Amino acid sequence: MKKWAVGLLVIGLIVLVIGMGIVRSYNSLIDLETAVDSSWAEVENQLQRRADLIYNLVETVKGYASHEERVFTEIAEARSRLLAAQSPADQMAANSSLDSALGRLLAISEAYPELKADASFIRLQDELAGTENRIATARRRYNDAVEVWNRTIRRFPTVVIANMFGKEARAFFQASAGAQEVPRVGF
Amino acid sequence: MRKRAGSLLGLALVLIVAQVVLAQFPAPQGYVNDFAQVIDRRSLAELEVITEQLKKEQGIELAVVTIQTTAPYDPTEYRTRLFEEWGIGGPEDSGLLILLAVDERAIEVETGYGLEGALPDGKVGAYLDQAVSRYFAQNQFGPGLSFLAQAFQRELAGEEFASAEERGSESAGDWLIALGIFILIVILLRRSRFYPPGSGGMGGGIGGGSGRGGRTIIVPTSFPRSTGGLGGGRPGGGFGGFGGGRSGGGGAGRRF
Numbered sequence: 001m002k003k004w005a006v007g008l009l010v011i012g013l014i015v016l017v018i019g020m021g022i023v024r025s026y027n028s029l030i031d032l033e034t035a036v037d038s039s040w041a042e043v044e045n046q047l048q049r050r051a052d053l054i055y056n057l058v059e060t061v062k063g064y065a066s067h068e069e070r071v072f073t074e075i076a077e078a079r080s081r082l083l084a085a086q087s088p089a090d091q092m093a094a095n096s097s098l099d100s101a102l103g104r105l106l107a108i109s110e111a112y113p114e115l116k117a118d119a120s121f122i123r124l125q126d127e128l129a130g131t132e133n134r135i136a137t138a139r140r141r142y143n144d145a146v147e148v149w150n151r152t153i154r155r156f157p158t159v160v161i162a163n164m165f166g167k168e169a170r171a172f173f174q175a176s177a178g179a180q181e182v183p184r185v186g187f
Numbered sequence: 188m189r190k191r192a193g194s195l196l197g198l199a200l201v202l203i204v205a206q207v208v209l210a211q212f213p214a215p216q217g218y219v220n221d222f223a224q225v226i227d228r229r230s231l232a233e234l235e236v237i238t239e240q241l242k243k244e245q246g247i248e249l250a251v252v253t254i255q256t257t258a259p260y261d262p263t264e265y266r267t268r269l270f271e272e273w274g275i276g277g278p279e280d281s282g283l284l285i286l287l288a289v290d291e292r293a294i295e296v297e298t299g300y301g302l303e304g305a306l307p308d309g310k311v312g313a314y315l316d317q318a319v320s321r322y323f324a325q326n327q328f329g330p331g332l333s334f335l336a337q338a339f340q341r342e343l344a345g346e347e348f349a350s351a352e353e354r355g356s357e358s359a360g361d362w363l364i365a366l367g368i369f370i371l372i373v374i375l376l377r378r379s380r381f382y383p384p385g386s387g388g389m390g391g392g393i394g395g396g397s398g399r400g401g402r403t404i405i406v407p408t409s410f411p412r413s414t415g416g417l418g419g420g421r422p423g424g425g426f427g428g429f430g431g432g433r434s435g436g437g438g439a440g441r442r443f
Contacts, residue, residue, distance in 0.1 A: 122309075123312065123313065124309065125312075126439045127309050129439065129440070130438055130439055133267065133436040133437070135436075136436060137267050138436070
């Protein structure tokens with residue numbers, strides 16, 4: 001009676017500790033995964049916001065430079081590709097073509113002094129620059145979250161739990177070459 | 188013995204983290220931080236009054252910072268990181284940062300999430316244009332900063348935010364439950380006739396176990412982002428730190 005009762009209790013205790021460890025690891029994995037997902041959502045959010053701003057910017061530019069049809073079409077195409085893109089990879093590709101079209105639009109606007117002095121054009125450029133910085137920030141936070149996530153699911157003992165529940169490594173978000181140059185309003 | 192080694196390790200970790208942080212960003216000394224020493228006395232007094240008012244009356248934390256250089260970051264990235272580092276703003280992210288970098292000749296403003304509605308980037312940019320042409324281009328740094336602070340105070344009139352308050356740690360409850368279970372088991376074991384209270388081995392062993400469990404995870408989970416503690420723990424007296432507000436990179440900047 002004595003010994004097996006104590007033995008049982010000790011085994012019970014060990015099982016309890018291990019069980020709690022699993023629950024704790026699992027919960028922390030879920031927290032990290034949620035952090036990755038929500039930081040990606042923020043990136044998407046800001047890309048969307050940027051696409052909308054660019055649309056407004058185009059409308060303003062049209063008021064002064066209505067004959068620059070080609071660049072307007074390019075932007076419209078890139079923008080609709082971005083809005084239709086499903087996977088992060090597609091979004092990135094569409095985003096970089098939007099970047100280069102935007103670069104041309106801003107280059108064109110240099111030739112129109114009245115446009116450059118337009119209050120709403122200046123405001124939109126500020127909103128755009130702010131959004132570029134928001135995208136950069138959201139991207140950095142997403143990559144930080146991914147780094148923690150990828151490290152955690154490869155480490156012991158969380159690697160066991162991660163494999164058990166089929167958790168996989170996530171891809172980093174690499175900036176497209178053009179996206180790093182934040183358009184500036186020069187004075 | 189083991190316990191002491193563990194806490195020493197913990198302390199070392201905290202010190203390393205603190206040093207890495209301090210090496211890149213200075214600690215806040217108040218709402219107005221004239222690190223580059225370019226603000227004249229009168230503007231300094233005006234800025235102190237405005238920041239105090241914003242904090243007391245509206246729960247808005249406005250940080251004004253001058254710095255010699257933002258290297259290795261560019262001024263825009265520096266302002267976002269500094270905002271993040273200091274946690275400017277109350278629980279409703281009511282923070283605002285005005286940063287002047289002397290070497291880069293840059294004036295940058297970062298708005299916390301809670302102020303993005305009242306101070307959209309375009310509006311901030313318009314005020315920056317005015318401040319640049321009237322003051323910064325003539326190297327009148329103090330009056331320029333004071334002009335901006337006053338303009339933002341006017342724009343934010345009527346906005347009210349909750350002040351910084353204690354945010355409870357969720358992990359504490361979790362650990363209390365775990366501790367409760369351990370204590371229950373210890374009591375159950377002690378109750379069993381075969382190990383009367385006070386008898387050797389078993390009780391000691393379990394006591395050690397629970398101590399160890401209590402120590403391990405609670406330390407790391409409590410320090411990321413608990414900015415209240417960060418501010419309070421820093422040397423330099425008086426200033427209790429910011430309220431842990433966040434920003435997403437919104438705002439505007441100019442070179443002059």
